[in-house]
Amino acid sequence: MLSIASKGSVLSIVSVGSFLSVGSIGSAATLFAAGGGRRRVRRSGGEFVRRAWEVVMVNRGLVAAASGFAGATTFGAFVSVRENIPGEPLGLNLPGRVPVHLRLGLGSGLSAPWPMPVAAMVAALRSGPGQPLPGRVCAAVGAIVLGGTVVEPATWGRRSRAPLVSAAVALNLISGIALMTAGRRASLAAGTISHPSQPPSPAAISRRPTSRRKSTTR
Numbered sequence: 001m002l003s004i005a006s007k008g009s010v011l012s013i014v015s016v017g018s019f020l021s022v023g024s025i026g027s028a029a030t031l032f033a034a035g036g037g038r039r040r041v042r043r044s045g046g047e048f049v050r051r052a053w054e055v056v057m058v059n060r061g062l063v064a065a066a067s068g069f070a071g072a073t074t075f076g077a078f079v080s081v082r083e084n085i086p087g088e089p090l091g092l093n094l095p096g097r098v099p100v101h102l103r104l105g106l107g108s109g110l111s112a113p114w115p116m117p118v119a120a121m122v123a124a125l126r127s128g129p130g131q132p133l134p135g136r137v138c139a140a141v142g143a144i145v146l147g148g149t150v151v152e153p154a155t156w157g158r159r160s161r162a163p164l165v166s167a168a169v170a171l172n173l174i175s176g177i178a179l180m181t182a183g184r185r186a187s188l189a190a191g192t193i194s195h196p197s198q199p200p201s202p203a204a205i206s207r208r209p210t211s212r213r214k215s216t217t218r
Contacts, residue, residue, distance in 0.1 A: 142180030
């Protein structure tokens with residue numbers, strides 16, 4: 001009886017010890033995982049704050065101009081398909097139908113190629129203090145839109161005089177001017193912030209020539 005009891009007690013002690021060891025290992029693993037989870041949560045939270053700050057600090061005027069250009073391009077594509085006005089820069093005819101040209105990114109007589117508004121919108125959303133490149137991209141896109149609109153025969157009424165065509169031409173011109181102006185302003189403002197004017201150092205001030213007044217004797 002005693003031997004059986006002793007064996008039972010030994011087994012119970014061993015089982016309790018193994019249970020405690022397993023529990024300690026599990027708790028350590030749990031604490032380690034919890035620590036990593038906290039670090040991941042902190043990292044993701046910091047990334048979210050940084051992204052939100054970038055969204056808040058974008059140039060809203062540039063985003064508005066890019067959005068207007070995207071809307072003008074969409075309206076021009078719709079009118080081009082309806083009135084069958086393909087792109088004819090300087091009178092050069094491209095083979096194919098207008099919907100095919102639009103899908104291939106060639107544009108039409110009343111709309112810019114779709115990569116251009118996409119590039120302008122991406123650049124506008126990446127704008128911010130100290131970043132002159134997005135403004136320069138939008139200004140370049142706006143200038144290209146103006147040039148492309150001017151060289152189209154539809155702009156001068158040589159293809160169709162429908163009211164929708166005239167409205168599409170006017171929107172293209174207005175959106176191109178607005179995008180070019182907003183891009184130039186954003187670029188200049190970002191360049192001013194990235195290269196602020198520094199006050200002269202005391203050494204430079206001390207080296208400046210001082211005007212000496214000649215004393216006059218009576």
